[in-house]
Amino acid sequence: xxxxxxxNLSVTFRAKGRLVHAVEGVSFRVEERESYGLVGESGSGKSxxxxxxxxxxxxxxxxxxxxxxxxxSSRGAGFAAQVQMVFQDxxxxxxPRHTIDRTLSEPLAIHGIPGSDARVVQALVxxxxxxxxxxxxxxxxxxxxxxxVAIARxxxxxxxxxxxxxxxxxxxxxxxxxxxxxLNRLRAERGLTFxxxxxxxxVIDHMCDRILVMQHGKAVEELARADLAAARxxxxxxxxxxxxxxxxxxxxx
Amino acid sequence: MSLLDxxxxxxxxxxxxxxxxxxxxxxxxxxRERLGIVGESGSGKTxxxxxVLRLIRPPGRIEADAMTFxxxxxxxxxxxxxxxxxxxxxxxxxxxxxxSLNPVMTVGRQLTEGLRLRDGxxxxxxxxxxxxxxxxxxxxxxxRVMDAYPHExxxxxxxxxxxxxxxxxxxxxxxxxxxxxxxxxxxxxxxxxxLDTLVxxxxxxxxxxxxxxxxxxxxxxxxxxxxxxxIVEEVAAGKLLDAQHPYTRGLLNxxxxxxxxxxxxxxxxxxxxxxx
Amino acid sequence: MTxxxxxxxxxxxxxxxxxxxxxxxxxxxxxxxxxxxMAGLIIVALxxxxxxxAPWIAPHDPFVQNLSNRLKPPGTPGHWLGTDDxxxxxxSRIIFGARITLYIIALVAVTAPVLGLLVGTVSGYFGGWIDxxxxxxxxxxxxxxxxxxxxxxxxxxxxxxxxxVLAIALTAWPPYARIARAETLTVRxxxxxxxxxxxxxxxxxxxAGHVVPMCLPSVIxxxxxDMAGVILxxxxxxxxxxxxxxxxxxxxxxxxxxxxFLFEQWxxxxxxxLAIFLVSLGFNLLGDGLRDVLDPRxxxx
Numbered sequence: 001x002x003x004x005x006x007x008n009l010s011v012t013f014r015a016k017g018r019l020v021h022a023v024e025g026v027s028f029r030v031e032e033r034e035s036y037g038l039v040g041e042s043g044s045g046k047s048x049x050x051x052x053x054x055x056x057x058x059x060x061x062x063x064x065x066x067x068x069x070x071x072x073s074s075r076g077a078g079f080a081a082q083v084q085m086v087f088q089d090x091x092x093x094x095x096p097r098h099t100i101d102r103t104l105s106e107p108l109a110i111h112g113i114p115g116s117d118a119r120v121v122q123a124l125v126x127x128x129x130x131x132x133x134x135x136x137x138x139x140x141x142x143x144x145x146x147x148x149v150a151i152a153r154x155x156x157x158x159x160x161x162x163x164x165x166x167x168x169x170x171x172x173x174x175x176x177x178x179x180x181x182x183l184n185r186l187r188a189e190r191g192l193t194f195x196x197x198x199x200x201x202x203v204i205d206h207m208c209d210r211i212l213v214m215q216h217g218k219a220v221e222e223l224a225r226a227d228l229a230a231a232r233x234x235x236x237x238x239x240x241x242x243x244x245x246x247x248x249x250x251x252x253x
Numbered sequence: 254m255s256l257l258d259x260x261x262x263x264x265x266x267x268x269x270x271x272x273x274x275x276x277x278x279x280x281x282x283x284x285r286e287r288l289g290i291v292g293e294s295g296s297g298k299t300x301x302x303x304x305v306l307r308l309i310r311p312p313g314r315i316e317a318d319a320m321t322f323x324x325x326x327x328x329x330x331x332x333x334x335x336x337x338x339x340x341x342x343x344x345x346x347x348x349x350x351x352x353s354l355n356p357v358m359t360v361g362r363q364l365t366e367g368l369r370l371r372d373g374x375x376x377x378x379x380x381x382x383x384x385x386x387x388x389x390x391x392x393x394x395x396x397r398v399m400d401a402y403p404h405e406x407x408x409x410x411x412x413x414x415x416x417x418x419x420x421x422x423x424x425x426x427x428x429x430x431x432x433x434x435x436x437x438x439x440x441x442x443x444x445x446x447x448l449d450t451l452v453x454x455x456x457x458x459x460x461x462x463x464x465x466x467x468x469x470x471x472x473x474x475x476x477x478x479x480x481x482x483x484i485v486e487e488v489a490a491g492k493l494l495d496a497q498h499p500y501t502r503g504l505l506n507x508x509x510x511x512x513x514x515x516x517x518x519x520x521x522x523x524x525x526x527x528x529x
Numbered sequence: 530m531t532x533x534x535x536x537x538x539x540x541x542x543x544x545x546x547x548x549x550x551x552x553x554x555x556x557x558x559x560x561x562x563x564x565x566x567m568a569g570l571i572i573v574a575l576x577x578x579x580x581x582x583a584p585w586i587a588p589h590d591p592f593v594q595n596l597s598n599r600l601k602p603p604g605t606p607g608h609w610l611g612t613d614d615x616x617x618x619x620x621s622r623i624i625f626g627a628r629i630t631l632y633i634i635a636l637v638a639v640t641a642p643v644l645g646l647l648v649g650t651v652s653g654y655f656g657g658w659i660d661x662x663x664x665x666x667x668x669x670x671x672x673x674x675x676x677x678x679x680x681x682x683x684x685x686x687x688x689x690x691x692x693x694v695l696a697i698a699l700t701a702w703p704p705y706a707r708i709a710r711a712e713t714l715t716v717r718x719x720x721x722x723x724x725x726x727x728x729x730x731x732x733x734x735x736x737a738g739h740v741v742p743m744c745l746p747s748v749i750x751x752x753x754x755d756m757a758g759v760i761l762x763x764x765x766x767x768x769x770x771x772x773x774x775x776x777x778x779x780x781x782x783x784x785x786x787x788x789x790f791l792f793e794q795w796x797x798x799x800x801x802x803l804a805i806f807l808v809s810l811g812f813n814l815l816g817d818g819l820r821d822v823l824d825p826r827x828x829x830x
Contacts, residue, residue, distance in 0.1 A: 041437040042408075054727050080729035093720040097742040099548050106738075107728040132541035135548040140540065143294070150724075157728065172293035172464060177507035177518035184517065199438060206509035206518070229512030244438045245511065269558040270538070 001068050002029035003193050004036075004053075004161065010061030011045070011052050022048040024217045025062070032160075035187065035194040037208030039201055039241070045217035046197045047088075050163045053195075054085055066161070077111055084154040088166040090146035094138040100124075100149055101134045107156045123152040127182060144175035148182065155186065162187075164196040168203060180207060201245040205229065213238045255282040256426060256458050257305065261318040264300045264309060264482075275300040275313070277482035283426070287452065287459040289469035289490070291504075292479035298462045301479070302428045305460075306343055307335050323425065340367060344419035348431040350411030354403035360414050361399030367422060386417040390447050409440035413447060420451060427452065428460045433468075445472060466493070466504050478504070485527055499525055559822045566818020572811025580627040587621035591778045600794045611796040613787065619800050622778035626801065629779045630808065633694055633763045634756055640698040642748050645705025650736050650744060652706070653713025664710070671703040675762055676769075683771045690779075693772030697762055701755065705748055712744040746823035753816035757809035764805055780805050 011023040023045040030036040038046040051057035053064055055075040064071050066082060087093035094103055104123055105116040113119070121131045127148040138146055147167060154162060167183070168176040180203065187194060198204050204211055205228055213220040213235070221235045233239050264276035276297040281288070292298040304315045307327065320327040322343065330338070339345075347353040355363055364383035368374045374382070380399070387395035390413040403411055412432060419427065432448065433441040449472065452459050463469050469476055470493040478486040478501045486498035496502055503521040542548040560566050579586065588607065595616035603611040603619075610619040652663040679696035686692050716722060717740070725735055764781025766772030773779035775786070780801040787797030 041439065051723075054723070056723050056726075075727070075729075077729040080727060083727075085724070085727055087720040087724065089720060093724055095721040095725075095739055095742075098739075099545055101545065106725065106730075110728055110730050110734070130541075132543075135542040135545055136540070137548065137552065153724065173466075173504060174293060174507050174521040177509075178520050180509065181517040181520070201438075202509045202511050202513075205511045206513065206515070240439060242511070244442055269555070269562060 003032040003034075003067060004030035004195060005065040005068075006049070006053075006062070007065070008062035009049065009052065009059065009064065011048050011057050012060045013058060021217050022057070023052065026212075026214070026217075026219045027062075028212050028219065028222065030193060030195055032193055033191050034210065035196065035208045037204035037211040038195070038197045038214060039199065039204045039211055040214035040220075041199055041241075043216065044214040046214050047165050048217075050085065050165050050195065050197055053083065053163060055079075080107070080159075081111070081157050082159050083161045083163065084157060084159040085163040085165065086147070086150050086154050086167045089170050090143045090150060091138075091170070093150050094146055094153075096138055099135045099137055100141075103149065104153055104156055107153065111157065113157075119156070123156060126155070126186070127152045128178075142175075143171050144179060147171060147175075147179055151179075151182065151186070155190075158190075159192075161193045161195065164194060166198050167196070169198065169200065176203070183207065201228070201241060213241065255284050256323055257283040258319060258321045259301075259305070259317065260320070262301065262304055262320065263316045264297070264304050265314050265316070267312040267314070274482055276304065279479070279482075279484055281477060281484070281487070283458055283460065285456065285458055286475060287461060287473040289461045289463065289473035289476040290479060291463060291466045291469050291476055293464055295481065296479040297482040298479050299430055302345070302430050302460060302462050305428065306339055306345060307332075308339075308345075340419075340424070341371070341422045342424050343426045343428065344422070344424035346412075346415055346419050346427065346429045346432045349435040350403060350406070350408065350415050351435075353415060354411060356403055358402075359399065360401055360403065360406070364399070364414075364418050364421065367418075371422070382421060383417075386421045387414070389420070389451065390414075390417045392417075407440075408436050409444055412436060412444050416444075416448060416451070420455070423455060424457065426458045426460070428462070430462045431464070432461075434463070434465075466501075467508075480527070498527070500527060556822050560818050563818045563821055565814045566821070569811045569814025569816070569818060572807060573815055576627055576631065576808055576811070579624055580631045583624050583628055587618075587624040589618035589621040591617060591622040591625040592776055593617065600790065600797070602794070603796050603800075610800045611794075613783070613797045614790065614794075619783075619796065622783060623780070623801055623804050626778040626780045626783065626804070629690070629773060629777060630760060630763070633690065633697070634759055636694045637698050637701055637759050638752055638756070641701035642705045642752050644698075645702040646709045646741060646744060646748060648702070649706035649709025649711075650713050650740050653710040654717060654732065654736050654740060660710075663706070667703045667706045670700065673700050675700040676765060679762075679766050679771055688771050688774060690773045690777075693763060693766045696766070697759055701759065704755075705751060708747050708751055709741075709744045712747055713740050716740055716743045746819075750816055750820045750823060753812050753819060756812040756816075760805055760809055760812075 007027050009023055009026045010021070012019055012021050014020070026045070026049065028036070038049060040046045048057050052059050071079065101120055104120045108116040108119060120134065124131050124133060129145060129148055133141065133145070141149065164183070168179050171179060184207065186192065194207070196204065196207055205225060209225055211223045211225070211228060213223065215237050221233060221238045223233055223238070227233065228242070231242060233242060259282070260280045262276055262279045263274065266273045266275060279297070279301055290298045290301060300309065303309050305320070305327070307315065309315055317328055322338065361380065361383060364386065365379035368379040368382055369376070383399065384395045387398055392398050392410065392413055398406070398410070398414065406414065429448070433444055436444060461469055461473050470490045473490050476488050476490055476493060477484050478498065480500050486496060486501050488496050488501070496505065499522060503519070506519045507521060509518060536547065537551045537554040539547065539551065542551055560570065598612050598616035599614055601608055601612045603609060605611060608618050608620065610623065613619055613622070648663050648667060652660045675697065678700055679693060682692050682696045722735065722739060725739055763772055763779070764784065767779045767781030768785040770785070773782055775782060783801040784798045790797050
């Protein structure tokens with residue numbers, strides 16, 4: 001039994017009077033402790049799948065199962081303790097008027113977990129931030145530092161599954177490297193399962209074991225990492241995506 | 254003979270907590286070539302591009318020992334002289350067409366506005382020139398695009414419109430500030446090819462500002478690497494892999510590669526004296 | 530002083546209080562750069578000081594009548610702004626009137642915006658039929674002209690300062706509800722709201738702790754700009770005899786009672802009128818300055 005089972009998922013919603021089929025009949029499985037990547041361009045529906053899992057987008061067809069259990073329609077405290085998400089834009093995912101301390105201690109307060117003082121400091125240390133940042137506001141931190149706070153926040157409730165929505169696309173290259181290294185280290189240390197979304201094939205290749213290529217809301221091709229590296233993709237779209245990014249790699253050492 | 258000559262450019266912002274230096278003494282000269290300026294956020298690359306066009310408003314100030322374009326002193330030019338330069342002789346393409354195109358004017362109106370107000374062309378002549386410009390950026394049905402509003406266009410299309418708009422007055426120098434960063438990866442390749450052809454055909458000089466070192470190296474002749482307001486290295490594009498400066502080497506190595514090793518990516522060692 | 534400054538500008542605050550005070554200090558620095566806003570701030574501060582120290586700075590008792598001293602012009606020694614038709618010193622009455630003005634403003638400022646915030650955030654956050662019902666309720670109250678409502682209340686409850694305040698507050702809250710609702714609709718789709726929902730937060734916690742702080746800047750700015758209007762309405766009610774009753778030195782009432790002498794003894798009405806003008810101007814300037822400082826766009830980046 002896989003940890004995450006997505007069967008024939010469809011997400012359709014109304015925008016400006018028209019029906020938008022953001023996700024159409026997508027199925028995949030994520031095993032425990034695996035890192036699974038969803039890759040595609042804008043409009044491919046990859047972020048919508050994550051939002052559907054979290055209850056932020058309506059599921060109009062198919063099922064989502066976590067640990068064999070279908071997700072309850074209102075995601076309560078139990079869900080929060082299993083699945084958490086790191087959002088794309090570090091400038092928008094932290095409340096601008098809350099200190100870092102408040103942002104990190106709030107999940108503990110909601111779930112009645114004691115000892116928030118020590119846990120907040122430990123969380124900062126775990127993501128490589130100095131404990132002195134505890135009472136800063138988000139606008140006093142750089143993009144990379146904010147993203148670390150977002151990761152720390154996601155891990156406060158010690159979930160098993162981490163959903164990552166383009167976690168480094170808004171960051172500089174050198175900062176991206178640090179954050180990706182941090183994510184890999186945390187995954188190894190805590191045995192986490194990652195479901196990661198990105199438009200950047202090289203980032204997905206570095207972080208994930210298996211990859212699903214998506215286009216216009218549909219699943220195009222599933223690849224193992226070795227297949228991607230050896231360019232053994234079978235569909236034309238997956239190949240065009242590969243060429244457009246591998247192109248950059250030609251100059252690399 | 255250089256087209257643009259910049260000596261010791263400094264851009265400072267007077268905030269309520271004290272002056273903040275965005276650009277700290279940048280010098281370069283540009284001939285009929287393509288120059289790439291690469292840096293991360295906060296490196297001052299965008300401010301450098303804007304300073305050349307004197308587009309920085311208070312509380313920002315521009316200071317330089319010299320800044321000349323084709324013999325004309327940009328530091329001492331009046332605002333009226335600068336307006337004559339902007340667009341006509343120096344053009345600028347910005348990152349996101351969602352924000353750089355006027356959302357309440359049709360594309361056709363935006364393209365012809367400059368022609369009619371600045372060059373005094375009649376409506377029919379201006380429309381013909383605009384259509385020709387749209388065809389030059391390989392837009393299949395230019396008439397439909399002329400009547401469309403910016404939000405009705407895709408990202409790649411919008412950026413092509415932006416390029417067309419900037420190329421109509423046939424400037425000598427084009428400053429492109431992250432022109433493809435907001436686009437999907439397959440569209441990026443298309444737009445860059447179009448830009449490449451146009452710049453070459455019209456024999457324009459290009460300043461290409463980006464955070465993507467490899468992209469710039471493929472596209473430009475020479476690359477300036479900036480960090481915290483200073484130029485840390487200047488290198489010919491073909492010799493990028495032999496770059497000596499620790500920051501440049503760090504930037505080259507820290508990107509993940511398809512098929513690369515699974516070890517932690519090398520980070521940037523910011524402890525050198527150059528990181529001040 | 531420098532240690533206080535260092536404490537406030539410490540990049541790594543050691544407590545929530547230090548962090549908040551540090552931000553407040555930065556906001557003060559930003560207001561300082563705007564001269565007109567500083568002027569507004571000074572006028573409002575002056576109002577507070579005058580009201581607080583009234584018994585000590587007023588040269589005469591505002592209620593004592595001295596019929597032999599009636600209608601003396603400004604500049605009379607001992608009565609710098611002149612006397613009214615009962616021989617009472619106008620300057621002292623204006624000073625004590627500041628207390629009444631402040632009382633009215635304070636009461637309205639703590640009732641109307643709070644009610645408006647509550648209605649607006651709940652309406653914007655939940656949407657659907659809750660939004661529809663609350664907004665129709667808001668529309669009903671928005672449709673009432675203030676003075677008519679005040680007349681109705683006075684007819685039922687009798688004249689007096691509390692009823693005047695009630696009337697003003699009941700008609701002042703709808704704009705705040707609309708502002709709060711508009712901000713809530715923008716904020717509702719942010720990633721940080723999505724994040725806290727994902728952590729299992731309840732709706733009251735989200736609205737009170739996450740949505741309201743984002744609505745506060747717009748509401749605060751609107752409150753300061755509305756203060757001028759509130760003062761004028763209270764003055765209008767006083768003028769009509771519906772609000773504060775004589776012999777209390779409310780500014781509007783003073784203008785009304787000087788009506789009879791407007792042409793020969795102009796100072797009886799004009800002096801309190803100038804006071805109203807000055808305080809309204811002060812609040813307007815302050816409100817404009819606050820908009821520059823509290824604009825979330827400039828604060829969050």
